[in-house]
Amino acid sequence: MKISVIVPTYNERENLEELFERIDRALRGYDYEIVVVDDDSPDGTWKFATGLSDRYPVKVIRRTREKGLSSAVIRGFREAEGDVFVVMDADLQHPPEVIPELLRAIEGGADIAVASRYVPGGGVKNWYWYRRLISRGAIMIGRLALPKIRNVRDPVSGFFALRREVVENVDLNPVGFKILLEILIKGNYGKVAEVPFTFGLRKAGESKLGTGTIFNYLRHIYRLMRWEGEMDRLIKFTLVGLSGVLVNEGFLWLFVSTFGWDKVLANVPATELAILNNFIWNDLWTFRDLKRKPFWSRIASFHVAALTGAIFQWIVYVALMFLGIHYLIANLLGIVVSFVVRFLFNRHVTWG
Ligand code: GDD
Ligand code: MN
DSSP states (O other): OEEEEEEEESSOHHHHHHHHHHHHHHTTTSEEEEEEEEOOOTTOHHHHHHHGGGTSOEEEEEOSSOOOHHHHHHHHHHHOOOSEEEEOOSSSSSOGGGHHHHHHHHHTTOSEEEEESSSTTOEESSOOHHHHHHHHHHHHHHHHHOGGGTTOSOTTOSOEEEEHHHHTTOOOOOSSSOHHHHHHHHSOOSOEEEEEOEEOOOOSSOOOOOTTHHHHHHHHHHHHHHHHTHHHHHHHHHHHHHHHHHHHHHHHHIIIIISOOOHHHHHHHHHHHHHHHHHHHIIIIITGGGOOSOHHHHHHHHHHHHHHHHHHHHHHHHHHHHTTOOHHHHHHHHHHHHHHHHHHHIIIIITO
């Protein structure tokens, strides 16, 4: 089994010597190569890396026309000769000593092994609470929006190993820079393992990722949701919800004007009929490929979702009014929150 360690670089000259030395020590006994993909760094990283190739098995790719972290990694996949690829940063925030643990997970049957900050034993060094919060929040959004990866605790890690087959002949989009996310959605794999590690401090130089990161990430998630068909589900779920409004209004009118029922009481069966209408259409259409749970469990869970959504709607309504926001706007935001809560509940639980 040959290992290819793929290292995208941009102005990382200061870090390379220690990086190669530690990789070499960690991979003693393995047949390996290091593939450096450098975007013509002004500090001459590519040149320096080439200079080290008489001491270490390094292959340097100097790109002059393309740019970007993800496309560099994808280029690395194309150039790599190994059976297993390891992707890691050059700045030593990813300790090379973790590589053998990733490889053991692969040898143990995993197709992808993620070096994870968010499994027990993992962590980050010297991050303020708000950076942790943003990181955690971003990951939670990703896992909720893309149910396929909901069991992966750190799907945006830049440190991971995978079997060559996972990405071979897979058309990866280099636009988003969370390449692992892209692989977890589009790759060919069965089992994912996570190995804890501590995301360290940058040894030298500075981070290239920063401005626009969150916006880019959300766009990436949106694109992957479309690719996964989750966006179609969201649209179907919305249309079904609108049909429910018609059913609700129609029956309310029927009960009140034709049967002469009390307006307050008539609202209860009208609402229940709308819920049943929505359940049936979502079961037959929106989530038709996801009927893993028994019918009665699905229909009960759908009701719990409706109730949970209603509670959220009410809380948002009251809270925003308390903050002095106009009651109609507060109500509208409550409806939006309720919609999101119901969609996610149904997607992950009812048809989960
Ligand atoms: N070839 C190339 N081209 N390499 C790049 C580019 C580029 O445009 N931009 C960054 N790199 C290289 C850097 O030289 C470094 O080796 C690695 O990619 C990571 O870049 P950093 O700038 O150090 O990223 P970071 O520390 O902010 O983010 C890291 O951690 C995140 C998790 O919090 C990365 O690993 C992310 O992928 C990861 O999500
Ligand atoms: Mn870094």
